[in-house]
Amino acid sequence: MDTLNYLLGVDSTSTLEAAEENGDSSFTAEQLQVLAALDMARQRIETLDTHPDFSSMQWAEWLLQRSDGFILAHRLRALATGEEPIAPDTSTLAGCLSGLITDLYAGLVLPVSGPFGMSPAHNLAGAYYRHPLRETFEDLVMQDRDLKRIFPRNEEHTGQMGYTTRSTGQGGTIQLTMFAQEIIGAGIKLARFEQSALSPEQVAQDALRCLELIRSALRGEDVRVPVRVGLTGVLLPDARTEMDFGWARLRRADSSDAHLWAATSLDEAGSLTTTTEQGETVEISYRGDLILEFDAPYKMVLGERDISEAWPAEMMAVWDRFTEISESLRLGLLLADPDHRTLVVTTWQSVLDPISHSNGLGWADAKTVPNLMARQLTADDVDQWLTWSKAIDEHRIPTIGVAIRRMLMAVAERRNPEDVLVDAVVVWENLFGAKSETTLRIASSLALLLSSEEATATERLANQSTYKRLYALRSGVVHGAPNADLKKLQQGADDAVKISMAALREIFSEQVDLLTIKTSEDRSLHLIHRGDKRSRS
Structure with missing residues (x-):
């Protein structure tokens, strides 16, 4: 629809939908001529017996063909609107990139075709390679003191090329001949990430932002790239369209977001329905009803990497931050209302990598989550979720990462009670475990942590005995005790x-001082030595 909007000079899909209802009377005579030309092209493309995965490439070839120095798409748009494209100053990188986008735009916004995972610019194929501005752009790149560092080698068959490793978890060879195409694809992805109205000018503006992002990364400056994540499990109340965590934004998904999961199976993922105690029906989409938006650190290292070595830890910064935010949100929702054990799970994730030929999209099947239930949140639920998620993200330390992960696994992923028990008790070990007298130290620490200030010594000892019994049950499971x-x-x-x-809940609210202590053993000693005298923040 984006290509048709552009060619006809209409500004929204709703305009086309209204035209379909009203018939030809909704179009001008010139627009009808364009529609007739497009219908003839459709019939011709259908006779080619092209595989559906590559139909958009056929459309791009037709729309972007040149005749007498003019691009067909420009002629069609000029016929429908009377507007001619403005030629940019192609003596600069910015102008050259803008010129490429203006000329290739009609093919760029077609649905992505070909193998899954390709960027929006994949449709351009031959039209991009044959474009006269491509070589001009490449010459200007090799005159740029920052960008030329990406392409230090000149190979006989590929031309200027180089190797990069990026903190998005991607890397490998990069060819100068494909550089503009990758920047253009990143530009349209950024425009869609930010829900901007698509136009050649907007895509050019965002492509230039991506070019500057690459420059900054090459200089070693602090650079961040946007990440988008689909979530399912809960619905926001009618009065709330988004949640602002400070370090991330969570909003409702709508029909304009369909491009984010395009070419995946998520459109046919289906839904999950739950009936509440009050008899109300709550339905969630396995595709995701919420979209999480945040920025993550972007780094780039030049040069060939030894593939026999592990991926550099510092080059996983995007996914490290994704993991932290995802864990903070999921645990925050659990701790906000532990009785309901409400889950929110990731359905897809997409990151903007400005020099990647792929779309950076991955997705999972939420149907496999064993304990997922649809839940409608209230305003109070949302406020509590915000409070707990912010507290977790602010106070969490690396040494309790195991406790956070195992808590989430116990509630969201495990089907077998043995696995649930083991994971839940690992949380205790990660918080208060020690090399010696492990059971005593953990049970004593939990009794001191969770017993009320008014609890008697007898009550604390009873609680301690409960924790010991459960720890022993867990040990029996781990060590293969028979006849469980x-x-x-x-x-x-x-x-x-x-x-x-x-x-x-106690550690992330009333006793956050415990998170200033880095090891579980020291944390346990601190609690035991402190005894009943709690230092509350």
Whole structure:
């Protein structure tokens, strides 16, 4: 629809939908001529027996063909609108890139065709390679003191090329002949990420932003790239369209976001329905009803990487931040209302990498999550979710990462009560475990952490005994104790999950001072030595 909007000079899909209802009377005579030409092209392309995956490339070839120095798409748009494209100053990188985008725009906004994972610029193919401004752009890149560093080698068959490793988890060879195409693809992706109205001018503006982002990364400056993530499991209340966490924004997904998961199976993913105790029906989409937006650090290292070596840890910055934010949100929702154990899970994720030939999209099947239930949040639920997620992201330290992950796994991923029990107790070990007297140290620490200030010594000892019993049950599972009682395991797993959530709630609210202590052993000693005298923040 974006290509048709552009060629006819209409500004929205709704205009075309209204025209379909009203018939030819909605179009000018000139627009009808353009539609007739497009219909003839459709019939011709259909006779080619082209595989559906490559139909957009056929359309791009037709729209971007040149005759007497003019591009057909420009002629069609000029016929429909009376507007001619303004030629930019192609003596500069910015002008040259803008010129390429203006000329190739009609093919650029076609649905992406070909193998899954290709960028929007993949449709351009031959039209891009044959464009006279491509070589001009390449010459200007090699005159740029920053950008030319990407392409230090001149190979006989590929021309100027080089190697990069990026913090998006991507890397490998990069060819100068494809550089503008990759920047253009990143430009349209950025425009869509930011929900901008598409136009050649907007895509050019965002492509230039991507070019500057690359320059800054090459200089070693602090650079961030946008990440978008689909989430399912909960619905926001009618009065709330978004949540602002400070370091991330969560908003409702709508029909304009379909491009984010284009070419995947998510459109046919289906939905999950739950009936509440009040008899109300709540339906969530397995595709995702919410979209998480945040920025992540972007770094680039030049030069060939030894593929026999592990991927550099510092080159996973984007996904490290994604993991942190995802964990903080998911755990925040759990701790906000531990009785309901509400889950929110990732359905897809996409990152902007300005020099990647892929679209940076990955997705998962939410149907495989064993304990997922649809839930309609209230205004109070949203406020509590915000509060807990912010507290977790602010106070979490690397050494309790295992506790956070195992808590989420116990509630969201495990089907077997043995696995739930083990994961839940690992949370205790990560928080308060020690090399010696492990059971005593963990049970004592939990009793001191979770017993009320008014609790008697007898009550604390009773709680401590409960924790010891559950720890022993877990040890039996781990060490293969025979004839395990299933009912005891199920009850023990449930109790252990409740205790783990209570411990994390206490640590991330009333006793955040414990998170200034880096090791579980020191944390346990601190609690035991402090005894009943709590230092609350």
